[in-house]
Amino acid sequence: MLPPKPPARAEKVSVWGYIKLFRRDVLSANPARLYRAKMAEFRTPFFTSYLVNEPALWKLVINERPQDFPKSGRMRAGLEPVMGRSVFVSNGADWERQRRIIDPAFEGGRLRYSFPAILAAARAAVERLGQGGRIEVEERMSHAAADVIFRALFSLPIGTTEASAVFHAFRAHQATQPLLNLAGFLPLPRWFPRFHRRSTLKTARRIRALITAMTERRAAEIAAGTAPDDLATKIMTTADPLTGQRFNTKEMVDQVATFFLAGHETSASALAWTLYLIALDPALQARLAAEADAVLGAAPDFSAVSRLRLARDVFREALRLYPPLPMLVREAAQPECFRGRAVKPGAQIVVSPWHLGRHKDLWQDPDAFCPARWQTPEGRASAREGFIPFSSGPRACTGAGFAMVEGPLILAMLAQRFTFTPVEGRLPVPVAFLTVRARDGIWLDIAPRTPA
Template identity: 60%
Template sequence: MIAPKPMSRPDRVSPWRYLQLFRRDILSAQPERLYKAWMAEFRTPFFRSYLANDPALVHTILRDRPRDFPKSSRIGEGLRPLLGQSVFLTNGPAWERQRRIIDPAFERGRLAHALPAMWEAGQAMVARVLDQIGDGTEIEVEEIASHAAADVIFRILFSIPIEDETAAQVFHEFRAYQRSQPILNLAAFVPLPRWMPRFHRAETKRAALKIRSLITRLVEDRGRAIATGTAPDDLATRIMTTPDPETGGCFSAEEMVDQVAIFFLAGHETSASALAWALYLCAAAPEWQSRIATEADSVMQATEVKRLTTSRDVFRETLRLYPPVPMMVRQSTKSETFRNRAVPKAAQLVLSPWHLHRHTRLWDAPDAFDPARWQTEAARQSARDAYMPFSAGPRVCPGAGFAMAEGPLLLSLLLRAVTLTPMPGKVPQPVAHLTVRARDGIWLSAHPRGHADTATAGSTDG
């Protein structure tokens, strides 16, 4: 099955047209040649940008010399109203201090504490969907995935379900933020001085302010519970009580608000994107959907998530085809020479999981949905060279282990309860906003599994 992919732009367009296309959708704004190029250069009146697809270059930038290539501040301009000085946006000593405090809470052994929360959120998701579909109906799965992922992150962070009043308000406001916030604003293209105001949409600023005020309430309540010894042992408590091993200081309440904002963005938005695409791919490939459902029938509790090997391969393949964060941008701190090409200081270096994961020189049948590839040595080698849905090196997502447990678990729980089939004429078209989503949502036909009227799934090529 060929997974839907956006049409590429013509190879040559004017800088102004490129800017227009980029603001609308960064995926379709790129030329087709990037799926086979090792390196490409883009010039604008304000900066030079270089796409690095060569695995050796990616390794140099992310793993060998990460301090020489900090995150570009331009990409974070559009997210600053919500994320403040969170770990996602900082560099240097500030980022190092934040990771020293955050990383212990995400250590592998901590995953066991998160699994019951994931299981409870998954069961709640299944109950909502079964109630919604009755004997069978059309559903939009991005909304379902967003609701479930938000439920997971609130249960893991603050031990509250999405039905909690404050959690529900944050989820509602975040949906408004998603609709109003483009992935890039003017400052991503034009190097504005620090004193110059940033031009954010009024609705974006309103939603960000409301979200931060709600998070502040949660953080202050947790601080009081920690002080009285009544706080639950969840992610928020662990992070708020972990001192920096070098200075002995913990996050202030304001710093914690910044971190919770990125945990919610990363733990909710990216997980929802991946789960929604996984559900679509399984609907379009019914043999894999059936295998997941059969496998899930033998899993009766959260601690058995490791047995979901088929679901894990499907989720890995989904992250290959639809990495939630399609591009990452670093900035050179000095002049470099990459592949015999001069790269000036302050150049923007684009690392694109979207192109790496579909690169014609690195993957067999790169646009095909084929979870079986993950049991082959060829795919394992490609993964070592060109698979980074959670980034790589020191800045790898600290919640990657959580995501690789949550995604397969939610996918399995839903598919053992529900049969999904594609809607005729409704092939989703990927676009990149905050994450890779479908332009008009992902609409599928859903029936309770085993229901007599369940339609037979057909193949879908995009």
């Protein structure tokens, strides 16, 4: 089964033509040869970029020597309006300090402790679909993912109006802000203005205003001794073991904005594409429903998630085909040699979960939707070489564990309750701005499942 992917551009295009295409959509701006290349070089008048698909190369950059390949300042320029200097975009000592404060919140039994919040959000998502109908599922999954974040971070279920505001603010932000803004193509000093669009700055301010109000309210609750024991409280009360300092309000807003992007936008994208993929296969939906009936029962506990094997494989296959973050961009801090080519300091190094997940040398039938591959030795070997939807190494997403509980659980509960059918004439076309979404949304016909 071959789900849609964006058309590849012509092999020959001018530099400025490529920049224009890239700003419109990252995925369709790239030529088809990148799905089979071990490495590709792209030159502009201002910098050189290398896409590295060879496993030994991307593992060198991401896993083995991350300190020599910090996050690209060119990419950071595009993300700063909403994410500030959070752990997602910082480097060096700043990044190490932030991880020392954040990581304890995700260690030990925190995921198990947060499971009731994830389950409550999943149940609410099921109930909001009611009797189904023709529905744009990206917005519904965005509501569900935002609800998970609100409950896990701040112990608050998200209201419909508030969830809609968050969703539309992020979508508006994506529409105005590509992964790399124009300033990212130019050799500008740090202090120089970034040329963000007025609409980009407006949507960023709206997102940060919402998060700031929540953060300030939680700080007051901590001071009064009335704060719940959730992720926000844990992070805000954790001191850096080296300096004894905690996050101030602005720093915490930066981190929460990142959690929204990493845990709300990305989870919503992955879930929406997963629902579209199962809509193409009624027999798979029936199997998912049967598994959910057998595993979840009336009151599922945390251990039930590990028994949702089919749901987990389906979700992983969706992540392979539609990784929410299509590109991880680093910068060479010193001279390197990649496949016999000299890489100068300042060169941009791109590791692409999108291209790795569909690479012809790494996967059998790479464009096909085939959840069964995850139970084969060949599929597991391919995953070790080309499956990094949450990045990898020291900078791997701290919320990856949350995603792999939230995604299969919500999928199983939805498949247990509903059937999904594609809408004729509404083929979703993947595009990438901050995350991989469908150009005109993902529309499905949803109906209550008839009990077996």
